[in-house]
Amino acid sequence: MPPLPDDPIDALLTAHGLRRTQTARRVLGWLLAHSDTSYTHAQLQLALQDDTAQGLDRVTLYRLIDRLTQVGLLLCRVDANRVRRYQAMPASVHATPHFECQTCHRDSPLAGALQANSRDLERAAQTAIEALKALGYKGLSMDVAVRGVCLDCATDATSATSATSATVAAA
Numbered sequence: 184m185p186p187l188p189d190d191p192i193d194a195l196l197t198a199h200g201l202r203r204t205q206t207a208r209r210v211l212g213w214l215l216a217h218s219d220t221s222y223t224h225a226q227l228q229l230a231l232q233d234d235t236a237q238g239l240d241r242v243t244l245y246r247l248i249d250r251l252t253q254v255g256l257l258l259c260r261v262d263a264n265r266v267r268r269y270q271a272m273p274a275s276v277h278a279t280p281h282f283e284c285q286t287c288h289r290d291s292p293l294a295g296a297l298q299a300n301s302r303d304l305e306r307a308a309q310t311a312i313e314a315l316k317a318l319g320y321k322g323l324s325m326d327v328a329v330r331g332v333c334l335d336c337a338t339d340a341t342s343a344t345s346a347t348s349a350t351v352a353a354a
C-alpha cells in the first residue's frame with residue numbers, strides 16, 4: 184500500500200504540480216471546507232483575511248485562484264450578474280444535476296420529486312461525455328444546473344422579491 188500523504192491539501196497541490204505555499208494551502212483548504220458554496224474574488228479575500236493578522240495580497244490571491252482553476256481544483260462559474268464565482272471542484276459537480284441558488288450561492292442536489300428526472304439528466308450527461316471521450320476529446324466536464332432562488336432565500340422575507348426580479352432582469 185502506498186504511503187498516504189499526511190495532509191490531503193498538500194497532496195492535492197503536489198498532484199496538480201502546484202507549490203505548497205502557505206497561501207495556496209489556506210485558500211484551497213478554506214474552499215474545500217466550504218465546498219457547497221461558490222465565492223467571488225472579493226468574498227474570498229474578505230473571508231480569508233480574518234484568518235491571520237496579515238491580510239492576503241489581492242494580486243497573489245487572484246493569480247492563485249486562476250492557477251487552481253486551470254489545474255481543475257476549482258470550478259469557475261459566471262452567475263446571473265455576470266460575476267465570476269469559484270468553488271472547490273467536487274466530483275459530483277461534473278455531471279450530477281444540481282440546483283444553484285443565485286442568492287446564497289449554495290449548491291444542492293435536485294431532490295424529491297425531481298430525483299427521477301435528475302437521474303435521466305445525469306445519464307444523458309454521462310453518455311455525452313463518454314461519446315466525446317471516445318472521439319478523443321480531453322478534459323471533459325459537464326455542469327447540469329438549475330439556477331434560481333432556493334426555498335430558504337425565497338422565504339427570507341423582503342430580500343426575496345428583489346433578488347428574484349434582479350436575477351430575471353439579468354438573465
Ligand SMILES: [Zn+2]
Pocket residue numbers: 284285286287288289332333334335336337
Ligand atoms: Zn439560497
